[in-house]
Amino acid sequence: MMIIRRLCTLAVFLAVTTAKAQQPLAQYASTLQGTDSEFKLSNGNTYPTTSLPFGMNAWSPQTGKNGNGWKYQYKTGTIRGFQQAHQCSPWSEDYAVFSLMPVSGALIVDEHERAAAFSHANETAHPYYYRVKFDNGIISEMSPTERGAQLRFSFPKKKAAYVVLDGYIRMSEVKIHPAERKITGYVNNGRYIPKGFRNYFVILFDQPFTAFGTWENEKNGITPDEQYREGKGVGAYVRFRDGAKVQMKVASSYISPEQAELTLRQELGMHARLEDTKAVAERTWNTLFNRVKVEGGTEADKATFYSCLFRANLFSHQFFEYNEKGEPHYYSPYDGKVHSGYMYTDNGFWDTFRAQFPLNNILHPTMQGRYMQALLAAQEQCGWLPSWSFPNEGGSMVGNHAISLLTDAWVKGIRTFDPERALKAYLHEATNKGPWGPANGRQGWKEYFQLGFVPQTKGAYGPVSQTLEYAYDDFCGYQLAKETGHPFYEQVFARQMYNYRNVYDPATGFMRAKDKEGNWMPDFDPYEWGGPYVEGNAWHWVWSVFHDVKGLIRLMGGDARFIAKLDSVFSVPNKVNVGSYGSMIHEMTEMVKADMGQYAHGNQPIQHMVYLYCYAGQPWKTQYHVRNVMRRLYNASPAGYPGDEDQGQTSSWYVMSALGLYAVCPGTDQYVIGSPVFPKATLTLENGRQFVIEAVNNGPDNVYIQSATLNGQPYTRHWIRHADIVNGGKLVLQMGPQPALDRGLAEEDKPFSLSE
Secondary structure (H helix, E strand, C coil), X not given: CHHHHHHHHHHHHHHHHHHHHCCCHHHHCCCCCCCCCECCECCCCCCCCECCCCXXXXXXXXXXXXXXXXXXXXXCCEECEEEEECCCCHHHCCCCCCXXXXXXXXXXXXXXXXXXXXXXXXXXXXXXXXXXXXXXXXXXXXXXXXXXXXXXXXXXXCCCXXXXXXXXXXXXXXXXXXXXXXXXXXXXXXXXXXXXXXXXXXXXXXXXXXXXXXXXXXXXXXXXXXXXXXXXXXXXXXXXXXXXXXXXXXXXXXXXXXXXXXXXXXXXXXXXXXXXXXXXXXXXXXXHHHCEEEECCXXXXXHHHHHHHHHHCCXXXXXXXXXXCCCEEEECCCCCCEEECCCEECEEHHHHCCCHHHHHHHHCHHHHHHHHHHHHHHHHHHCCCCXXXXXXXXXXXXXXXXXXXXXXXXXXXCCCCCHHHHHHHHHHHHCXXXXXXXXXXXXXXXXXXXXXXXXXXXXXXXXXXXXXXXXXXXXXXXXXXXXXXXXXXXXXXXXXXXXXXXXXXXXXXXXXXXXXXXXECCCCCXXXXXXXXXXXXXXXXXXXXXXXXXXXXXXXXXXXXXXXXXXXXXXXXXXXXXXXXXXXXXHHXXXXXXXXXXXXXXXXXXXXXXXXXHHCCCHHHHHXXXXXXXXXXXXXXXXXXXXXXXXXXXXXXXXXXHHXXXXXXXXXXXXXXXXXXXXXXXXXXXXXXXXXEEEECCCCCCCEEEEEEECCEECCCCEEEHHHHHCCXXXXXXXXCCCCCCCCCCHHHCXXXXXX
């Protein structure tokens, strides 16, 4: 009997193990990752995005009031609607929003009073499907297409069944078509929208209406039987038979009502039931995830990896639609006209040039080729290269990183654009200041050109940060000009790409602010945030010399001193001087919470820093720290990020690092090698080839590379070329519990630096 029991137990174990091994990869991804966030502390500042990769819009449950950037907070126990969403950051709120909400019993339209209680135990949140059962018995479900969704509200038996459409903030229009079981209209809410902007929507129901009317959300006045209304916050309601199960197909367009109807037919016409839309969406995500297939590791590691891979493939949003011939065209958020071709929006390049776009260059070169064309089309339509579009240009943050995207694409073989046109556009960017935020053109460009740095003056926005980012961008301009044979531009940008040297103070070992006369600003405190630095302090910004780490090493006095400085980031106290911010901001709180000294991974400026050991002869410290950061600061839970997720950047850092690679300097063809999380990862590329990263003897303690081969040949370098990946092949890393102190110490083993 004991033997039989053991055999039965073994059979059950094997069945469970096999089931886990065969679990569709999309089921690992939780869209609740990072949703337990608030104004004072970001664990991601995400919402349960229900979307296809890079879809024109997404759908999300709404816990926050209309207009609140925090559209979903995990701690909130009620949902007031299911809204079409585009938001890439709560700090920018959202645009083109409308929502639908099931209401049972008496008709309640007020957004606060109609909110229904729920438990997270009754919530399912995958990229392709969201479901929640409210405490009142209503079940709400939704699955996405690229420009729409199918929703289903199942009402309790014998209970009145209403669906309330909320027009959100600003102007809206609704038209109710009872005979067609349809509502059409538009909304035009948003902060960065051009005059005349409209998001036209069409909602097709599968059940007849038993009653209907309009309402407005300022005074919540209801007008029964009214079929048309236009005004601020206008909405609609429709009633169905008691206890109904109602399905809705929803699509929208920025071009016209007719295009919205066409899109509905194109994307949802063949989907009779929500299950049809769900199946297509799940297949889409599984296809993508299987192109980045990891093996081994824990189930928790896989959940974190695929949750991050999901977020890495949401932004930028498509902003184009297909006409009746299947040709792409778009309403431009820049000039308000309709153009042929492709357009993308909803991205802040200050965040995403670092990892999200380099990852896209590996996984989505066709899309990236279209994106580069769209960048130059946007510049033609509004006079400026985008820097922070949502959907129009906001100019937020610092730097002119569109040139990083263009150069990185070019050096990695994506050559769908005219480089001379790109260089001309970038020169205009670098020698002018636009009408919007500090990254629209260049704030302080004259002083930067004349003095070699942006001085600290009244009203300056992080002049040290600006100087460092401008120098990197000028390197990208130089690199593109050199690669494409444009000596004029090459000479212009070569003059400026070493300007980082002008703000390095050897006495303190930090990048520091100067006045117009070139004097160091007094009362320097490396722990002080703000002032010369954007969203950080001197400890964070001293490393922002992506293109010339060797030059930075020389400024610091050589490899040993550079390594000591890197080590100090983790060993100094995690204290904060709030500086010009005046009080703690969430980035400060997140750094203190991480308890890793001054390493503030929750924000972008320092995220590449752990890879810099590879440039100074101690790559094993990179291997240790990247694994430590991934282990301590990431998971798939609602508190799963160490700060703002930021349009896929923080997720892409994890995805790239978990694969064992990172693009320290976009604009070159190299990725620095770190320490992969999984024993095996297989990348299936658009060209059909595969690149395999195998980490033999990998494990939580075996984080150090002992030796390596690339395609069967010994490999000592701590970097790999883009071509080595996209041409297919195999990188094998032998892992162990102790550093290999003598491996890869030759100069040619170190990654690219301009000074070399």
